[in-house]
Amino acid sequence: AKNKEAIAPIVTAAENKAKENKAAKAKEAEEAKKQLDAAKKSLTEKIEEAKKAMKTVKYTKATDEKKAAFDKALTDADEALKKEDATEDSLKEAENKLVDAQKALDGKEEEPTPGETPEEKIAKAKKALKAKIDAATAVKDTDKYKNATKTNKDAFDNALEAAEAE
Numbered sequence: 001a002k003n004k005e006a007i008a009p010i011v012t013a014a015e016n017k018a019k020e021n022k023a024a025k026a027k028e029a030e031e032a033k034k035q036l037d038a039a040k041k042s043l044t045e046k047i048e049e050a051k052k053a054m055k056t057v058k059y060t061k062a063t064d065e066k067k068a069a070f071d072k073a074l075t076d077a078d079e080a081l082k083k084e085d086a087t088e089d090s091l092k093e094a095e096n097k098l099v100d101a102q103k104a105l106d107g108k109e110e111e112p113t114p115g116e117t118p119e120e121k122i123a124k125a126k127k128a129l130k131a132k133i134d135a136a137t138a139v140k141d142t143d144k145y146k147n148a149t150k151t152n153k154d155a156f157d158n159a160l161e162a163a164e165a166e
Helices: 002-053 064-082 088-104 118-139 150-165
Strands: none
Touching (some): 002 064, 118 150
8 A cells, every 4th residue: 555655646747747748749739730731821822923923024935944944843832732741841842942933034025126116117007008008099090990890899999998997
């Protein structure tokens, strides 16, 4: 009985320590799950941003090498997200690679060539079209037009009307 009394506090202390450890492990597991969920959410957001970036000049005009690196990082990020056994570290690594690949995209808007402005080009094209319409209208006074079949005249007249509508 004396041994039982001596062992009882030791057993109680061990039981209490086991309960504390179990609670600590549960808290640790819950914290790890929160961090994993946060990493998943962050990577998901970066994947969405990356998909939007594919519609920008930085991507569309990027070098093939930069596009390929970006595409691979995006695919890898998607795959990392889908893994059942994904870890917080693997998700963060995939996210960092995707962000770096997106930053590395080097596409730029092409500089306009010096010379005519778009407005000047349009004005020049309109002037050339008007000259062609005037020349075509003059054809109506020729014998070739007057002696043409109705089908050919109609085709010519329709084409001329379409040009004038522009």
